[in-house]
Amino acid sequence: MVQGSAVATHLPEISFWRPVLKMRNAKITTFLILVVIVSVSFLSSVWIDTSKFLIQNPTNQTMIISETHKSTPQRIEFPLECCTGNQTQTCPTNYPTTYQTEDFNRVCPDYFRWIHEDLRPWRTTGITRDMVERANATATFRLVIVGGKAYVEKYRKSIQSRDVFTIWGILQLLRRYPGRLPDLELMFDTEDKPVVKSRDYRGANSRGPPPVFRYCGDKWTMDIVFPDWSFWGWAEINIKPWHGILKDIEEGNKRRKWMDREPYAYWKGNPFVADTRQDLLKCNVSEQQDWNARLYIQDWIQESKQGFKQSDLANQCTYRYKIYIEGYAWSVSEKYILACDSVTLLVKPKFHDFFIRSLQPVHHYWPIRDNDKCKSIKFAVDWGNSHKKKAQEIGQAASRFMQEELKMDNVYDYMYHLLNEYAKLLRYKPSVPDGAVELCSEAMACPASGLERKFKMESLVMGPSISSPCTLPPPFPPNILATFIKRKINSLNQVEKWENGYWEKFQ
Ligand SMILES: *[C@@H]1O[C@H](CO)[C@@H](O)[C@H](O)[C@H]1NC(C)=O
Ligand SMILES: *[C@@H]1O[C@H](CO)[C@@H](O)[C@H](O)[C@H]1NC(C)=O
Ligand SMILES: *[C@@H]1O[C@H](CO)[C@@H](O)[C@H](O)[C@H]1NC(C)=O
Numbered sequence: 001m002v003q004g005s006a007v008a009t010h011l012p013e014i015s016f017w018r019p020v021l022k023m024r025n026a027k028i029t030t031f032l033i034l035v036v037i038v039s040v041s042f043l044s045s046v047w048i049d050t051s052k053f054l055i056q057n058p059t060n061q062t063m064i065i066s067e068t069h070k071s072t073p074q075r076i077e078f079p080l081e082c083c084t085g086n087q088t089q090t091c092p093t094n095y096p097t098t099y100q101t102e103d104f105n106r107v108c109p110d111y112f113r114w115i116h117e118d119l120r121p122w123r124t125t126g127i128t129r130d131m132v133e134r135a136n137a138t139a140t141f142r143l144v145i146v147g148g149k150a151y152v153e154k155y156r157k158s159i160q161s162r163d164v165f166t167i168w169g170i171l172q173l174l175r176r177y178p179g180r181l182p183d184l185e186l187m188f189d190t191e192d193k194p195v196v197k198s199r200d201y202r203g204a205n206s207r208g209p210p211p212v213f214r215y216c217g218d219k220w221t222m223d224i225v226f227p228d229w230s231f232w233g234w235a236e237i238n239i240k241p242w243h244g245i246l247k248d249i250e251e252g253n254k255r256r257k258w259m260d261r262e263p264y265a266y267w268k269g270n271p272f273v274a275d276t277r278q279d280l281l282k283c284n285v286s287e288q289q290d291w292n293a294r295l296y297i298q299d300w301i302q303e304s305k306q307g308f309k310q311s312d313l314a315n316q317c318t319y320r321y322k323i324y325i326e327g328y329a330w331s332v333s334e335k336y337i338l339a340c341d342s343v344t345l346l347v348k349p350k351f352h353d354f355f356i357r358s359l360q361p362v363h364h365y366w367p368i369r370d371n372d373k374c375k376s377i378k379f380a381v382d383w384g385n386s387h388k389k390k391a392q393e394i395g396q397a398a399s400r401f402m403q404e405e406l407k408m409d410n411v412y413d414y415m416y417h418l419l420n421e422y423a424k425l426l427r428y429k430p431s432v433p434d435g436a437v438e439l440c441s442e443a444m445a446c447p448a449s450g451l452e453r454k455f456k457m458e459s460l461v462m463g464p465s466i467s468s469p470c471t472l473p474p475p476f477p478p479n480i481l482a483t484f485i486k487r488k489i490n491s492l493n494q495v496e497k498w499e500n501g502y503w504e505k506f507q
């Protein structure tokens with residue numbers, strides 16, 4: 001471990017994270033060292049090795065080291081401590097486990113209610129060790145949290161760095177809310193498609209479904225949906241962490257006003273992962289036809305050679321309409337498309353991730369049939385171009401949802417509540433299994449290199465959150481859920497009716 005003075009060790013890291021704090025002159029540095037010396041003399045060591053943290057006062061941007069017994073919580077920063085040379089990276093033992101937070105009594109966004117629905121299969125039986133062990137049939141890794149520390153046992157190779165960034169995300173959650181997550185044990189499957197079929201677990205003789213965490217679910221399965229790896233970055237195709245993307249797309253949205261964008265529906269992706277995508281390509285503009293669609297094939301190999309210039313997400317809000325279509329299962333492209341304030345044309349999906357179930361057709365997106373895509377797209381674009389105000393509102397509603405309800409703060413709170421509710425159902429006390437290793441941000445980020453390291457450093461949670469997690473809303477009362485689903489079906493039917501009426505004119 002690097003054991004320099006607190007100032008020498010931490011300043012570069014802090015200025016990297018928050019450039020406004022750059023020391024502008026020697027005076028401030030001198031002042032700082034003085035403050036360090038003065039405060040160290042009266043710092044209490046009740047709950048933390050005090051040489052290791054700095055507190056930042058956000059209002060006057062003075063960095064101080066301070067006592068913890070303040071009435072208003074102070075933000076504590078805890079940069080990574082990477083070992084120098086070839087020493088084995090160890091996990092820190094001095095990360096705070098108690099800290100002050102402020103409770104803003106903020107209720108979580110509505111989509112958090114699906115947490116209750118996803119855990120409903122175990123509501124009465126609880127989750128037994130046997131159920132968890134059976135999830136091993138497909139799991140990529142087992143993750144155990146005991147005493148606030150994370151231990152991972154790896155079973156299978158994951159696609160690219162999905163497992164790495166998923167575990168990284170959970171470690172960041174532990175940094176954000178240290179000491180607040182209960183002991184738990186879970187199995188995570190990083191493959192695309194859900195596997196726990198409901199029909200296999202009906203009847204009194206069933207041993208109960210195994211709880212399998214993954215990135216998406218569908219109507220026929222009971223897998224538990226969890227935020228996907230790309231919220232922390234997708235190194236292989238240069239997609240940076242979500243909080244940075246949100247800022248870029250916000251800028252991108254301003255770059256070209258909706259009215260000045262191409263009045264067509266745009267899609268760019270890999271068509272070879274699903275028949276439905278190949279089917280979509282038939283709608284591309286040609287000399288014989290124009291269904292208002294402009295479709296392109298994403299060639300990742302070519303793009304990686306050119307440094308991904310063509311796939312810059314912020315530069316893709318140049319069309320008024322953007323098509324979202326599932327691939328092998330749900331696709332991570334969904335959140336990038338919805339964040340753009342163009343109208344999302346959502347080809348009828350089979351799968352859902354953790355937030356999409358709360359979005360409403362015609363309010364957040366425009367629904368496209370999967371069995372007659374070209375006509376459906378042609379109508380959607382014509383409708384939008386003749387109802388420009390409404391079309392822009394749809395684009396903005398989705399963009400706002402992504403910027404606000406799906407900002408990282410809420411993604412972490414979703415994970416917190418999901419894991420918390422899951423842990424309440426466990427009918428046994430989890431323990432660290434043989435073969436599991438302790439993982440911490442240091443162990444994962446320090447040895448990493450290239451884009452993987454860059455994205456980890458960008459998505460590093462700098463310290464405990466000063467605000468408590470939002471309050472989890474209760475389960476949907478049955479009638480509310482029914483009303484919600486009915487409203488959704490009504491909107492879908494309404495659009496189909498408009499669409500039929502539109503095409504009848506041409507017959
Ligand atoms: C800046 O913050 C420090 C520490 O909280 C405080 O002592 C000082 O008075 C503040 N200065 C101003 C100008 O608010
Ligand atoms: C670690 O590095 C030092 C010098 O940098 C070298 O002498 C030593 O052999 C290295 N140890 C291992 C285990 O690689
Ligand atoms: C889980 O599955 C893996 C891969 O099939 C296997 O190697 C491992 O022994 C299993 N673990 C348990 C506890 O069943």
Ligand SMILES: *[C@@H]1O[C@H](CO)[C@@H](O)[C@H](O)[C@H]1NC(C)=O
Nearest residue numbers: 281284285286294295296297
């Ligand atoms: C779709 O049509 C455009 C315009 O002609 C063309 O540039 C593009 O390559 C076509 N896309 C595909 C997948 O063929």
